[in-house]
Every structure is written in structure tokens, then in C-alpha cells.
Amino acid sequence: MLRRIAPPLVPVVIVLLIFVVAPMLWVFRTSFNELVDGAYMVDALTLKNYTRFLGNPWYLMNTLWFSIRIAVVTTAISVVCAYPVALYVARTHGLQRNILMTLIMAPLLIGLVTLVYGWIVIFRGGGLLNSLMIALHVYDEPVRYMWNIKGVVILLVYIGTPYIVLSLLDSIEKISPYLVEAARNVGASRWTAFWKIVFPLTMPGLYAGLVIVFSLNFAAFAVPLMVGDTSTQMIGLVIYREALLNNDLPFASALSVIMIAVNALILVGMAALFGRLILRKLESDR
Amino acid sequence: QDCALRVTTWGGSYQATYEMVAEKFEQEHNCEIQWVVGSSPDHLIKSRLGQVDVTTNTLLNSIAGEKEGLWMELDASKIPNMANLYDNAKYSPYTIFANVGDYVLAYNTDHIPDAPESWDALWNPDYKNHVLIYGFDHIPTLSLMVLKAEQGGGGVDEIEPGLKRMAELVNSGNLIGGLDVESQMVSLFQTEDAWLGMLATGRMKELLGKGVTNVKFTRPEEGTFPLITTINIPKTANDPAMAAAFVDYILSPEVQLAFATRNLYAPTVKNAPIPEDFEFGDLLVQNEAFGRLFLPDQEKITAHKAEWQQELNEMTKK
Amino acid sequence: MTRFDLGGMALRLFTALMMLFLIFPIGVTLIVSLNPREFLLPPTGITFEWFRAAWTSETFLRGMGVSLVLGVSASLIANALALPASMALVRNEFRGKGAVSLFIMSPMLIPTTIFSLALYIYFVRIGYGSGLLPLLVGHTIHVLPFAMRIQSASLHRFDPSLEEAARNVGAGRLRTLVSITLPTIRTGLVSSFALCFILSWNDFPISVFLAPPGWTPLPVELFSYIKFQYDAVAAALASSLIVLSAIAMVLIDRFAGLRRVMRG
Amino acid sequence: MSDHAIQVNGIQKLYGTVKAVDDVSFDVRQGEFTSLLGPSGCGKTTTLRMIAGFIDPSGGSIRINGREVTHLPPDKRDVGFVFQNYALWPHMTVAENVAFGLKLRRKKRAFIRNKIEEVLAVTGLTGYEDRLPKRLSGGQQQRVALARALALEPQLLLMDEPLSNLDRALRVSMRRELKQLQSRMKMTTLYVTHDQEEALSMSNRVVIMNGGRVEQIAEPYALYEAPASSFVADFVGITNFFEGTLVQCADGWDEVRLASGQVLKARAGEASAGKPGDVVRALIRPERIILLAEPEDGPNVLGGRVELSEYFGAVLRYTIRLDSGDVLRLEVHNFDRFLENGAPVQVRVPPEHLRVIPLDGRGRDAA
Amino acid sequence: MSDHAIQVNGIQKLYGTVKAVDDVSFDVRQGEFTSLLGPSGCGKTTTLRMIAGFIDPSGGSIRINGREVTHLPPDKRDVGFVFQNYALWPHMTVAENVAFGLKLRRKKRAFIRNKIEEVLAVTGLTGYEDRLPKRLSGGQQQRVALARALALEPQLLLMDEPLSNLDRALRVSMRRELKQLQSRMKMTTLYVTHDQEEALSMSNRVVIMNGGRVEQIAEPYALYEAPASSFVADFVGITNFFEGTLVQCADGWDEVRLASGQVLKARAGEASAGKPGDVVRALIRPERIILLAEPEDGPNVLGGRVELSEYFGAVLRYTIRLDSGDVLRLEVHNFDRFLENGAPVQVRVPPEHLRVIPLDGRGRDAA
Numbered sequence A: 001m002l003r004r005i006a007p008p009l010v011p012v013v014i015v016l017l018i019f020v021v022a023p024m025l026w027v028f029r030t031s032f033n034e035l036v037d038g039a040y041m042v043d044a045l046t047l048k049n050y051t052r053f054l055g056n057p058w059y060l061m062n063t064l065w066f067s068i069r070i071a072v073v074t075t076a077i078s079v080v081c082a083y084p085v086a087l088y089v090a091r092t093h094g095l096q097r098n099i100l101m102t103l104i105m106a107p108l109l110i111g112l113v114t115l116v117y118g119w120i121v122i123f124r125g126g127g128l129l130n131s132l133m134i135a136l137h138v139y140d141e142p143v144r145y146m147w148n149i150k151g152v153v154i155l156l157v158y159i160g161t162p163y164i165v166l167s168l169l170d171s172i173e174k175i176s177p178y179l180v181e182a183a184r185n186v187g188a189s190r191w192t193a194f195w196k197i198v199f200p201l202t203m204p205g206l207y208a209g210l211v212i213v214f215s216l217n218f219a220a221f222a223v224p225l226m227v228g229d230t231s232t233q234m235i236g237l238v239i240y241r242e243a244l245l246n247n248d249l250p251f252a253s254a255l256s257v258i259m260i261a262v263n264a265l266i267l268v269g270m271a272a273l274f275g276r277l278i279l280r281k282l283e284s285d286r
Numbered sequence B: 001q002d003c004a005l006r007v008t009t010w011g012g013s014y015q016a017t018y019e020m021v022a023e024k025f026e027q028e029h030n031c032e033i034q035w036v037v038g039s040s041p042d043h044l045i046k047s048r049l050g051q052v053d054v055t056t057n058t059l060l061n062s063i064a065g066e067k068e069g070l071w072m073e074l075d076a077s078k079i080p081n082m083a084n085l086y087d088n089a090k091y092s093p094y095t096i097f098a099n100v101g102d103y104v105l106a107y108n109t110d111h112i113p114d115a116p117e118s119w120d121a122l123w124n125p126d127y128k129n130h131v132l133i134y135g136f137d138h139i140p141t142l143s144l145m146v147l148k149a150e151q152g153g154g155g156v157d158e159i160e161p162g163l164k165r166m167a168e169l170v171n172s173g174n175l176i177g178g179l180d181v182e183s184q185m186v187s188l189f190q191t192e193d194a195w196l197g198m199l200a201t202g203r204m205k206e207l208l209g210k211g212v213t214n215v216k217f218t219r220p221e222e223g224t225f226p227l228i229t230t231i232n233i234p235k236t237a238n239d240p241a242m243a244a245a246f247v248d249y250i251l252s253p254e255v256q257l258a259f260a261t262r263n264l265y266a267p268t269v270k271n272a273p274i275p276e277d278f279e280f281g282d283l284l285v286q287n288e289a290f291g292r293l294f295l296p297d298q299e300k301i302t303a304h305k306a307e308w309q310q311e312l313n314e315m316t317k318k
Numbered sequence C: 001m002t003r004f005d006l007g008g009m010a011l012r013l014f015t016a017l018m019m020l021f022l023i024f025p026i027g028v029t030l031i032v033s034l035n036p037r038e039f040l041l042p043p044t045g046i047t048f049e050w051f052r053a054a055w056t057s058e059t060f061l062r063g064m065g066v067s068l069v070l071g072v073s074a075s076l077i078a079n080a081l082a083l084p085a086s087m088a089l090v091r092n093e094f095r096g097k098g099a100v101s102l103f104i105m106s107p108m109l110i111p112t113t114i115f116s117l118a119l120y121i122y123f124v125r126i127g128y129g130s131g132l133l134p135l136l137v138g139h140t141i142h143v144l145p146f147a148m149r150i151q152s153a154s155l156h157r158f159d160p161s162l163e164e165a166a167r168n169v170g171a172g173r174l175r176t177l178v179s180i181t182l183p184t185i186r187t188g189l190v191s192s193f194a195l196c197f198i199l200s201w202n203d204f205p206i207s208v209f210l211a212p213p214g215w216t217p218l219p220v221e222l223f224s225y226i227k228f229q230y231d232a233v234a235a236a237l238a239s240s241l242i243v244l245s246a247i248a249m250v251l252i253d254r255f256a257g258l259r260r261v262m263r264g
Numbered sequence D, E: 001m002s003d004h005a006i007q008v009n010g011i012q013k014l015y016g017t018v019k020a021v022d023d024v025s026f027d028v029r030q031g032e033f034t035s036l037l038g039p040s041g042c043g044k045t046t047t048l049r050m051i052a053g054f055i056d057p058s059g060g061s062i063r064i065n066g067r068e069v070t071h072l073p074p075d076k077r078d079v080g081f082v083f084q085n086y087a088l089w090p091h092m093t094v095a096e097n098v099a100f101g102l103k104l105r106r107k108k109r110a111f112i113r114n115k116i117e118e119v120l121a122v123t124g125l126t127g128y129e130d131r132l133p134k135r136l137s138g139g140q141q142q143r144v145a146l147a148r149a150l151a152l153e154p155q156l157l158l159m160d161e162p163l164s165n166l167d168r169a170l171r172v173s174m175r176r177e178l179k180q181l182q183s184r185m186k187m188t189t190l191y192v193t194h195d196q197e198e199a200l201s202m203s204n205r206v207v208i209m210n211g212g213r214v215e216q217i218a219e220p221y222a223l224y225e226a227p228a229s230s231f232v233a234d235f236v237g238i239t240n241f242f243e244g245t246l247v248q249c250a251d252g253w254d255e256v257r258l259a260s261g262q263v264l265k266a267r268a269g270e271a272s273a274g275k276p277g278d279v280v281r282a283l284i285r286p287e288r289i290i291l292l293a294e295p296e297d298g299p300n301v302l303g304g305r306v307e308l309s310e311y312f313g314a315v316l317r318y319t320i321r322l323d324s325g326d327v328l329r330l331e332v333h334n335f336d337r338f339l340e341n342g343a344p345v346q347v348r349v350p351p352e353h354l355r356v357i358p359l360d361g362r363g364r365d366a367a
């Protein structure tokens, strides 16, 4: 067994050992250092950075827990947005397929900063959406869609959706139409056939998409930085600020260690859940 | 030619000016300049790791670096132009100001016909949803907070009153937001979403350059907040002599004038007078405007801003 | 063949709405890039000035070139590393599989800011502070887990007898991989590559630290530019990119179509 | 309820320019067991799939129990279906595959449990409840596909080669089970098979298809004994053909002169094979030909040599090269000796089992 | 080169606790056509896949042409393989599927073109060159799988039910083609099939498997006429069993008393069936039993009633309920009348075709 699985895994593992584990060991070590005068770091062995985070409910609730919630919510919305699109795209071919794919990927091609400008035009106080809504008398006062939690959610969903479409496509395409026919034949409506056959069989792709988007959103910093406010302090943003703006590498490192641990726990949980539910059954083996 | 000098810069127009003036230096000293482009924080980090010969910096970074002992002393004998610096542009033996801009109060004359006299206008409930400030990582907003603390009987050591006032601002609903991307602020003035707010003089110039006529600026009586570009030479510089020569070159009148006319960063040397007919002369922090800069103790800001942000976040959490 | 269209019309409608949501800001970007007054709507006219500016900016063109090369190389390397690994993980059941899997996914767990900072510091310490290697490594590691995930998804339900059949007619491991496995999971690979490329193409934090002088990727150039001064040049650049990739897609499709025709 | 469980009327299916099914019509009466038989690629699967509603016909109409269903979705047809390629749901165990349709019908759990047990017993899969399909052998998978359809006790069951991967012993027992279920449940069955033994022994009627069209619809005995065309004759069982000219036809007996000059006497069919001088074809089944132990003279006796002998256990089939050069296949049963290849033999072609059919000028069956 | 093309020695395959293949040994001589026959799930596919190198045996060894290959990768074995589930490459057309292996062998383009043409002609697929597999019927796909293997003209060809989805006519012609190719190319063949007609008629030898083990290895005639166990007797062809006690054994003739009291005379086998008083089983094939036209008296004559008649075209099989209560199946060929269910009949069981085998105490074949 070892002889069969080792060779394909060794290159990746070595690359990761050299370029991830080694640098991250430094981060781990740094998390026990101390910042002097808010200016520079000295070697130390203190748990201060950890207690500063873990001992402060604001950090626990308004950054860590807040980030988890935002990541869960935005990932879920993205899935809802992406799934039908992926279903649709999966049955297109050739040119139509390519054009749809370009459009779906377009938001990611043009970069976040430029994108935000597009959204400003739509969502600003006097922007298109507010003008429309006010003209339609849905409400009379402009609603703020940006530089608050709404902006963060909208943008994360927007960016996350194409990733999920991408991860789903292959799984959907691989489903043999016979399997759906067989279900329809025993009396399943389109809807039931979808839920009981298609949906479970897309689990591998869905799982990939969930893991990817959840991790990206959980660690997001650019989005809350650009369109958030003081109440959207996601943990990625806090780490960014402490590490780069406030020079507090020890604290940022401790935050990172905590974040990695939490994220790993969540991923392990997801893997266990999905693995038990479905993935193992679908794995090809010889 | 194997001489190369690594100099940090911000991207965009700052780099453009740098690149323009650098050509002459490269020829004269037969030394190529490699631009290390990035945002302020990485300038410090790269300096720390010995990747840079001359650091174009923010004052906060310079101070942080000083505390770590990162910089070498600037030797006036190797940098003759230092002699022309205004006194307050020599921050320390390690740090000098390369140029100075400021953050002024911009307002839309259609909605606010008379120039506000004080930063307090930001809190005016009439402007609900139409006020812009920089994000809480940015020096103008931090400075405003210190200013408010002082007015409330505290100060940089007793920030509470300032924090309260800023939290009020956040919770008042006046703010469109505290923005990180400066150009968005310009755009929001352009679209008239923003009626009132802080703006760096450089951005003000851009706004006017776009043909906007109903936005004006004023320098409130409490003073404006400086936007200071500092210069340091890391101890680890490969060729300290060449680095010094470059710093000297930055302080030369032609470079000083270039940054003034192109980027609206006012000279820090006495021998670079701005031409009388310069269109945006009043945007430059010259003369009395320079005297009215509100420059709180930067070291203390450095030491405490993380705490302050944190407290403010807690005060404004939802 | 019956398809799984959950009520064809509803699906179509929803997709249309979603597509609208996805491309609206992009449409806005396009309008902005053609509007002499930037994003003051409604547009006051049409100008190609912003496009001209975008396409004559040496910085942007160079940045684009760098990003392209970087994105393609990093995606290729990452996918090449991930492929054998994901095959081994999907197709074998062994103790510690979960741990190995998580380990390979680990770069995804690390906040990018910290990772790029740590990697940068690491490279400087081991004496490789400058040069292209750190940038390439940074991007490759960044996208690697994503390649792993998509590929693993793609390999689930792969019918191993297709490979056996190839081995049986005398194809070696490599040939089987190239001629049978890869084409069969093509959609997955294309997805994986596209995803990796996009991630690299969009990356800011890693590039900021690891890009050596002269090799600044587009997002860094663009961000440095836009951060302080927004004009429609950025919008024009973005619009061009989308139009270009659309054209590329059409060409690829034509080309592939042509090949199919020639193959008879 | 209509007299007919299925009425297929002129259905068609085009794939681009490929006419997979071309104007096919047939009926299946209530409770009947009908087989679709035909060469590979002749359109059996396509026809079946149109009836089940998986494919939209390009033309024609389909009625089930008198109700027009041509464009009804598959879940509204209440028709059982066994897929040629199994189409087992890979994420469900054997039991789950079987239970799925029952759950959709909101059956009680106890009922479902019993039903699973029952159909798995019938298909010889007891003990495999919790296996995933990929962990089963080919034949086991096929049986799950069958069990899945049987569990629903459909009134109308369509099966696409449901036993093709089973060994004979199992196939025989499955056939028996199917027939029993069918008559117990009065289940109408349309059965695609390539196994004519199966088709002949199980069916009330057989529909022979060829190239997308129906060739003949008949009861098994009629099909075998009175095929409507050479194609059917050759496709259903083995047939020996002699070509020649009709020399006489009277008294219910025809005489055919072969190219070799020899004359064969044959029983005249119901329809006249033609008039003297016409080119005809005389047919006889291998099991009807008698291998003579002793040399013999007389009418319809032919000489030749053994060219090939094939042993099938109960049957021994000789391919004989006649002296005329023609090839003849004959089968013996209950034999105790084997003839060597090359051994000279004499055979008798009993006139009462030789049938004559007319030919058109180009050597094909006259229409 | 070794005398044996394949030597399989005690191979084993465990799936968890499932013993899919359990200590299987057999040899295939050069140029020989050997079939693997056995019930669904008995381990045929698994055995074949171990020989081809797709599965690592859990134990035992495999030699091909004398060379130990037990752990050699599949592409180093030079063995043709036809997959039970086809395993066609979905992204390649029919021609590309066939050409792939040839391209790997760096054949000239013209050669490849000719070869494709040739094997597609053999498999009746001419004209389908550019179809993708998913646009073919089941049988057509199966033929592509076969063509793909044949194109390489392997010295050793392993086939896993390669004809299971073909109609009889096509199967017969494909069998003929296969046999011709095999003898022309001196190709050694190991053939998995569930079709005993196929196994008996094509093979030099047949390996009967059951539950992961080998039951018997024999030539077709020996297998059918002298099965080593009741399992083989019943699995290969149909067999009637009578249980009883041996009352006498002398002169090459045994006598068996049935439970009903009747005594049947039988030919004694080579090995003794035992001594008087032993419990034995007497076997006879359905085609050996004679349906008497006229009532008759005498030894080995039994009376009963028709319970079921099955029509297979060339064969009519009656299931008869004997007066003793036993069930007897018999087959008639070349028949002209059908007996009604319930009709009284008399049959003779010819002693020379009745074989006696010993039983152990528990009613199973003695080892």
C-alpha cells in the first residue's frame, strides 16, 4: 500500500514542508513574541497574544464568530445562486457554453478594486438601485448597501458564486442521464429526481465549492476593508491590520494560529460530514 | 553598470514623478534605481529585511523603524541639501520629511453654501448620510480623534473623549463610510453622494481636475492634518553613499518642485519657491497653512492606535 | 434523453437573473469605460480615450504580461503537483488519509496576509529574497489546495476500467494519464486550471511582498494606481480583459470546432 | 380499461440523419408477454425508451391502457423499466436502490422491508442488501436492476435485455420467476432480448425488428415454423436455404430443381410459391434433416461430407458440404458417436418440413 | 516459449471479508481456447482481471508464457482484454478507440487504417467509424470493445462475456470469426461466458467455477457427459436427478431403488458408485429420455403427466410430474405435435444414459 500511495504524494508533501510548514513555524514562534511600544517586536515566550484574543469577548464574538457566520451565510447564498446556473451551463455546448463561462468568470477576471467601482455605481446612495427603488416607491429614503455589512455580504456572495459554479460543473456533467431516467421511471418527479439522484451525485463538486468558498470568505480581508465598516471586523481583516498597519506581528501571528486551528476544525468537520454522507460511496477504487 | 539603488515608493502618480526625476540621477551617478513598489506597510518590512537602500516612508513607519534601530543617522555632510530643510522637517537624526501635504475639509457648495469653519461640521445632523472620512487606520482620522480628545479635555494620553466623539460620528448615521480607498472618496464627491468630508490635497486636485466645480475645500480653524512623506536610509543599505546621494537629490529644488506641482506635496526646503502662477497654489501646505498643521505626538499614536481602534470597534459594534 | 431540468423555464429564468446579477457590475464597468465623464450616469457620450490610455500604459501592459505568465505557470505547476496526489487520495483507502488530505489543503487555511509575509521573510532568511522564485512559489502554493479540491471532485466516480483498458493495450502510466484520464476529466481540469489562474490573477497580498522589481503583477499595479486616483482607465482595462477573453473563447471554440470537422 | 396495454402507432426516432426507429407499430394486449427481437442496433432499446417516456418520438403516437401518453413525462406513465446498462444509482446500496420507488409511493417501512427481502430473494441477492453497486459483479448488478423494477409490481413492465449477463442456470430460474410473477400479477410485459430461446419460450407474441422497422409480429410457433421472410427465418433459429426453380406444383406438393440438377420435393405453403419456372427458395430447419445411418436411395436424399462439427452438449451440429457445393447445417440430439471432419454422409430432407417461398428477380424475398 | 500460455497457481482475492476468488489454479496451453464458466458472482471477472494485471491478487502466482507476472503492471503483459462493461473511451470515436493501441505500437498510418477497416468489418461495424460510443446501441458498444482488442492481434486474449449483448445470429457469426481468428493467429484464448452453448462449442477445455473456487476442469464432452459433481451436472445443461439406494451393482450395470419402490437400471460409471445399500443419485439428460408414443411395459419405463411445456423453436421441453411425485424434464426435437398440460405420458429412461454417482450422508455429492 505504502509503495503505491507514497510516490504521488511525496512531491506535494515536500513542497509543502519546505514552503509552508517551515515559514509557518516562524509564525508559530512569533506568536509568542512581544511588541514593544506598539512599534517593534522582541523575542519572548509569552501567551499574552493569545490571552488578549481569547480573553476578550469582542474578539471572540465580533471577529471570530462574526467571520464564521458571515462565511457560512455568504457561502450558503452563493450555493443557492450558483447551483441552478451550473445545472444550466452543464447542458450547454460549444460557443454558448464558452460565452456563459466567460460571463460567469468575468467578475473574477477584472479584479476586486475595479469591481467595487462597478458596485458603487449601483449601490451608492444616489445609485441605480436606490433610484429605482425610490422611483418604484419600494422605499423613500436611500438605503445604504455599501460600507456596512450589506456590502460585505453582497460582494462576498458575488465573488463566491463563480467559484461554486466552477466546482460543480464537472460533477453535474458526469451524471449519466440514465440515472435520472431510472428515477423518473419509478415515479420520481423532476424535482424528486433532482433531490434524490442528481443532488447527491454532485456532492463531490459541491463539497469542493463549499470548502473553497468557505475558506476564502472566512479569511476575507480585502472585501471588509473596502466595503465594510467598524462593525465588520472579520478576522482576516484584523490580522491584516495588526500585521501590516499596526506592525503587531506577534499578535497577528497568534490570531493566525487561532484562525488556522478553527478553520482546520471546520474543514475536518465538513470532511467527516460529507465523507460519511456520500463521498466515500462515490470514490472510484480498484 | 552594476550599481543599483533600491528605493521604495507608492504606486501611481507618486511613482510616476519619482521615475521622471530619477532619470537624471541615474545618469549622473551611473546607477540604476530599482523601485520597490508597494503600500506603506511593506516599505517597513522590506527595510527591516535589508531589501531596500532608501525608504520612502510614512512618519508612523519611520518612528516604528527608529524604535527598532533600523535607520542609520543621516549625515548632513553627505547630504548637503539638508541644510535647506525647514527646521520642523528634521524630525530626528534618522528621519527627515521629503515633502508634506495635508488633509483638508472638502464640501459641496450646492448643499453647503458657506465654508464650514470647524471639523465639527462632520457631526452636523443635516448632513446625515453624506459625510466622508478616511478609515480608522488612517492618520487623518486618528488625528481628528486626538483633536477631539483635546477639545473634550483629554489628549493623546487621555483619548476617551475623542473616542466617544468618533463613536458618535459612526453611530450618527452621518457617515457614508470611513474609506480605505482614497479614490472612492473622490468619486463620491463627484457623484454628489458626499457633501462634506476629509480629502488629501492631492485628491482635491484630482477632483477639480475632473471638471467638478461645486466642491470646494477649506482648512478649518483647528488646523489640518499633515500627510508627511519621510525619508530613511536603512542601516543595511548596500551602498550608503549612493543612498545619501539620492536623499540629497530628493531634497534638491527641482525634485521638490516636481512633487509640489505634480502631486501637490509641498516642499520641505526653503530654496524651492512655488511659481506665483501655479494653478493649485492654494492647495499646497505653504506658509501659514504649514504653521497650522495639527501634528499630535506620532510616537504615541503609533503606540496606541491599535488599542484605540479596538475600543472604537467595540463602541460601534452592532 | 431526458435532462434534469427542474422545470426548464424556472431554471432558465433563475439562470438569467443570476447572470444579470453577475454581469451587471461588469456592464456598468463597460459603460463607465466608454463614458467621457467616468461613472456619472447616464453617459454623456462615447469615448475611447480610456481604452487608449489603458493600452498605451506600459505599466499596465507589462503588469498584464507578468500576471499572465505567473498565472499560467503557477496554475500548471500546482495542477501537475495536485493531480497525482488527488488520484492517490481519491482512489485509495488508508489510515491517515484524512490527515494527509488536510495537510495538503493547509495553505488554504492560512490567512494570505500572514502566509505571504511569512513566506517572504522565510525566503529572505534563506537568501532568496529577490528573484522570481519566491513569487512563483507563493502563487503556486496559494492555488495548490484549490487545484486539489476541484481535481478530487472530478476524480470521484471516474471509471477505473477506462484506465485499465488503456494499460491493457500497452499504454504506460504516463500515456494513460495523458490520453485517457485527462481527457475524461477534462471539464474538471479546465475548471481547476481556470480557478487557479483566476486566483493567481487576482492575488494582491502575495504579489506585493514577493514580486521582485520589474515583475509587478497587474493587481498590484492596478491597485497602486486606483487606490489614489480613479479614472476610467481601470474600467477600460477591465472591459478590455473581458472582451478579450470572450474573443479568445470564441476563437478556441472555432478552432476546436474546426479540428472536429477536419478529423471527420 | 382498454383491451390493449400498449398501442404503438407509427413511431419514429431520428438521430440527425440516423433513423433509429422508423414507423414502428404494434400492440400489446393486457396481461400479454411480448418480446422485441432483432439484430443489434435495430432500434429495440430506442423503441422501449420511447414507450417509457425517456425519448420524445420524432413522430407517431403511443397509448398506454388506452390513454395517449406520447408526450407525457416518464413519472406519469407508471411503467416498470429494466435498463440494458442497469442504471443503478451509485450512491445507494442495493436495498436503497430497491426501496427508492417504494418510498416515493409512501409505503410503510415494514412493507418496504418485506418487499426488499422478497425481490432480493427472487433475484438471488439475499445478503447483498448493503452493498454498493460498484462492489457487485456484472450479473449481480443486472439482478439489482431487475429487482428494483419488480419491487414496484408495475402493471406494465418494460425490460431491456434484463438477463443478458446471467449464466444459463440463473437465467432459467429467473425466467421462471418472471413468468410466475407475470401471471400472478397479471403484469403486461414487453421484453427486449437477443436470446431467441427466451423470446420463444416466454412470449405470447414476438415482434421482430430489423433496421428500425417491424419485420413480423407472430406467436412463437408461427414465427419459427412459418417465418414471413428469409430474414426472420434466418434470424430466428438456423435455416438452410436451397435456391432453385419451381418445376411443378400440385396436390399440395411443390418440386424445386436445384442448380445441381437435383430435384427436391417440398410441402407447398398456404400461399402459392408461384408458377413453374419461378425462382424460389426452399427452407428447412437443421433439426428436421435426418442423418442417414445407412446409404439409401430415394427422393430428397443428398450426399456430402462433414465440414465442421459443433458440440453443444445436448445438441451436435454438423455443417455439411453437399456434393452440389451447397452448405447444409443439421443438428442431432441424443447421439453417441461423432463423425470426423471429412467423413462422407448422406442426409434426407423430409419433404413435409421443406417450405418453399417465392423470390423476386434479385434474389430477395418477394414483398 | 513455455508450453503453457497461462499458469494460474492458487490465486486469491479478498475484498474485506468477501472471498471473491479463493485458491484458484488452472493452466491454459498455447493456442488453446479455454472457457471460464460459472454462476453470477462466482469470481470469473475477478480471476480474469488478476491475469490481466488490473487487480493485485491477495495470494498465489500467475505466469504468462512461463514468465512470472503476478505483480507486473498490465501494460507489460501483452494480453488482450475485452471488458464485461465495455470500458470504451468516451472521448474517442469508434475508430480512435480501435486505433489507440496500434498508435502506441507506432504502426504506420496506412496499416492502422486497414486494420480498423478489417476489425470493424469482422464485428459488423463498418460505417460507424466516427461515432462516439454514447451514440451506439448496447450491442454495438460491445462489438467495439471486441474490435479494440482484436486489432492488436494479441497472442493471448482474455474476454469477459464479449458477446452477452448480441443477438443469436450475430453471436453465431462472431463466434465463427473469433474461432477463425484464433486458429489463424494461434491465439490463446481465455473466455468468460455464461452461455454454455458458447463454452461447449468453442472451447478446448472448460473451467467451471463456483463460489470463488474451481469445480471442474474438463473438455466439453467430458464435462457434459461426465460431470464431476451434481453442481456441474446441473449447471452445464439440464440434468434430471433420481435419489435412491443402490440395490445391485454388477456386469457394468447398477440398479437403484427409488423411494417409490421402482427400480431403475443404470450404466455403472468408471469409478464405482458404491456398494449395495449406499445412498446414490442417478442422473440423466433431458434429451436422452424417450417420450413413448404407445404405452409400453418394461424396465425403466415411468408414467406421469405433462406439467409444463416450453417451446424453443428447435426444441420442445416438457416438464413431467411422475406418478412417484418426482419431476422430470425431457426434450424432444423434430416434433410435430404438442402435448397439452395434464396429458398422461410414459417415458423410457435408457439405462445406457443413466449414470450413478455416490452421495455423502447429508445428501450432497461425496467429495
Ligand SMILES: Nc1ncnc2c1ncn2[C@@H]1O[C@H](COP(=O)(O)OP(=O)(O)OP(=O)(O)O)[C@@H](O)[C@H]1O
Pocket: D134, D135, D136, D137, D138, D139, D140, D165, D166, D167, E015, E018, E019, E020, E021, E038, E039, E040, E041, E042, E043, E044, E045, E046, E047, E084, E194
Ligand atoms: N469491489 C468489490 N468489493 C467487494 N466485493 C466485490 C467487489 N467486486 C466484486 N465483488 C464480489 O466478488 C464476487 C466475484 O465477483 P466477479 O465480478 O468476479 O463475479 P463474476 O463471476 O464475474 O460474476 P458475473 O457473471 O455476475 O459477472 C461477487 O460476489 C462480487 O459481489
Ligand SMILES: Nc1ncnc2c1ncn2[C@@H]1O[C@H](COP(=O)(O)OP(=O)(O)OP(=O)(O)O)[C@@H](O)[C@H]1O
Pocket: D015, D018, D019, D020, D021, D038, D039, D040, D041, D042, D043, D044, D045, D046, D047, D084, D194, E134, E135, E136, E137, E138, E139, E140, E165, E166, E167
Ligand atoms: N444518441 C444516438 N445518436 C445517434 N444514433 C444513435 C443514438 N442512440 C442510438 N443510435 C443508433 O440507433 C440505432 C438503434 O439503437 P438502439 O439502441 O435502439 O438499438 P438496439 O436494438 O437496442 O441494439 P442492441 O441490441 O445492440 O442494444 C443504432 O444503430 C444506434 O447506433
Ligand SMILES: NCCCCNCCCN
Pocket: B010, B011, B012, B013, B014, B015, B040, B058, B138, B139, B202, B227, B263, C228
Ligand atoms: N500617489 C500618491 C501616493 C501618496 C502616498 N501617501 C501616503 C499616505 C499614507 N496614508
Ligand SMILES: [Mg+2]
Pocket: D044, D045, D046, D084, D160, E137, E138, E139
Ligand atoms: Mg439495446
Ligand SMILES: [Mg+2]
Pocket: D137, D138, D139, E044, E045, E046, E084, E160
Ligand atoms: Mg463478471
